[in-house]
Amino acid sequence: MTESRTYDTALGYLRSFVTVLVVAHHAVLAYHPFAPPPPASLDAAPQWWRAFPVTDGDRWTGFQWLVGWNDTFFMSLMFLLSGLFVWTSLQRKGPARFVRDRVLRLGLPWLVAIVILSPLAYYPAFLEAGGGSMTEFWRQWLSLGSWPTGPAWFLLVLLAFDLVAAGLFRVRALPRVSLRHPLAVFGVVVGASALAYVPLSFIVDGSRWSSFGPITFQTGRLLHYAVYFFAGVALGTAGVQRFARSWYAWAAISAVAFWWLSHAVKTVVMTGATPGSAWGLALSTGFVLACATTSVAMIGLFVRFARRSHPILDSLRDNAYGIYVVHYAFVSWLQYALLDASLSGLVKGTLVTTGALGLAWATASLVRLSQGQGRRAVTASAPRSWPAM
Numbered sequence: 127m128t129e130s131r132t133y134d135t136a137l138g139y140l141r142s143f144v145t146v147l148v149v150a151h152h153a154v155l156a157y158h159p160f161a162p163p164p165p166a167s168l169d170a171a172p173q174w175w176r177a178f179p180v181t182d183g184d185r186w187t188g189f190q191w192l193v194g195w196n197d198t199f200f201m202s203l204m205f206l207l208s209g210l211f212v213w214t215s216l217q218r219k220g221p222a223r224f225v226r227d228r229v230l231r232l233g234l235p236w237l238v239a240i241v242i243l244s245p246l247a248y249y250p251a252f253l254e255a256g257g258g259s260m261t262e263f264w265r266q267w268l269s270l271g272s273w274p275t276g277p278a279w280f281l282l283v284l285l286a287f288d289l290v291a292a293g294l295f296r297v298r299a300l301p302r303v304s305l306r307h308p309l310a311v312f313g314v315v316v317g318a319s320a321l322a323y324v325p326l327s328f329i330v331d332g333s334r335w336s337s338f339g340p341i342t343f344q345t346g347r348l349l350h351y352a353v354y355f356f357a358g359v360a361l362g363t364a365g366v367q368r369f370a371r372s373w374y375a376w377a378a379i380s381a382v383a384f385w386w387l388s389h390a391v392k393t394v395v396m397t398g399a400t401p402g403s404a405w406g407l408a409l410s411t412g413f414v415l416a417c418a419t420t421s422v423a424m425i426g427l428f429v430r431f432a433r434r435s436h437p438i439l440d441s442l443r444d445n446a447y448g449i450y451v452v453h454y455a456f457v458s459w460l461q462y463a464l465l466d467a468s469l470s471g472l473v474k475g476t477l478v479t480t481g482a483l484g485l486a487w488a489t490a491s492l493v494r495l496s497q498g499q500g501r502r503a504v505t506a507s508a509p510r511s512w513p514a515m
Contacts (some may be wrong), residue, residue, distance in 0.1 A: 138155035138443040140428040153479040157471035175251040180461035186471035187248040199420040211359025239278035247455040252464035272337035305364040322349035327410040343409040373426030387412035448490025
């Protein structure tokens with residue numbers, strides 16, 4: 127296997143791993159030790175059901191560490207990985223075709239998600255709140271003032287970043303870097319992330335979300351995510367192989383950074399420290415450092431060890447995007463189905479994770495298979511002047 131093929135395999139498997147983390151994250155939220163109680167109705171405040179569609183009385187303390195670790199880095203890393211191949215794609219396709227392809231690949235699934243998949247995923251929250259008729263569900267849903275999108279928010283934000291990247295490419299302003307000095311690049315990313323996140327954290331809680339109709343984004347982290355996306359774009363011109371040389375050092379540093387962040391979170395919660403206080407500053411800077419070091423450690427780990435392809439892992443890689451798009455509905459309905467089961471929170475969380483991953487994987491595979499058959503049929507019957515799809 128060539129070096130470039132090995133590199134692409136490693137990053138594809140990393141993207142698959144992060145997708146599995148996303149599924150697990152949503153699957154175990156119902157069994158988080160601090161999960162809120164079920165809502166009285168969808169339109170009653172506070173609307174915690176947007177993040178916790180189903181909450182179960184069976185909990186497991188260990189899930190707070192999985193959720194906390196995931197929340198530290200996984201969406202930031204998703205944006206970085208999404209940016210890695212933007213430069214080469216723009217060079218190959220040009221801005222106009224790149225934008226068209228991204229609108230089709232991200233915009234259309236986003237529309238399907240908000241129109242069909244999101245209401246389907248949140249219907250169990252309505253049922254757990256004591257709701258019954260579909261008419262009442264839609265009455266409450268339409269009275270919310272915004273349209274909950276679930277994980278589909280990522281698709282629209284990523285599309286917006288792609289459009290900005292295409293515009294910058296057209297005016298020759300898209301960033302490029304050399305990875306001769308990985309520590310210097312790491313320092314620039316951390317510095318830019320700190321500027322994008324820390325001052326904003328003084329006035330906007332990092333967990334706050336903003337919604338305008340079906341447009342949803344994490345308010346306090348939007349600029350931080352932009353930094354990671356464009357860091358990925360810049361690194362895509364140089365590759366990230368050099369981070370693999372010291373993956374163990376990055377992993378050790380990330381463990382220390384996560385411990386510090388956890389300690390800061392605990393202290394802020396217990397003391398009620400304000401964002402502008404010393405501990406508030408420790409929390410926001412701890413997030414920046416834990417996010418960066420964990421992301422780099424993950425990249426280095428996969429580039430170093432994920433060198434051989436495997437049919438099952440290849441299938442997971444090829445279907446990872448589809449799994450991300452469709453998994454949320456499977457998660458919430460499986461959580462709802464297990465509400466009355468006499469099982470521990472650990473067992474329920476494990477069952478929902480594996481069940482939702484398997485069902486989403488099968489669904490994504492069937493969709494890709496039908497798309498492939500459609501492409502072959504169109505190509506076979508098309509005039510010779512048509513390009514193969």
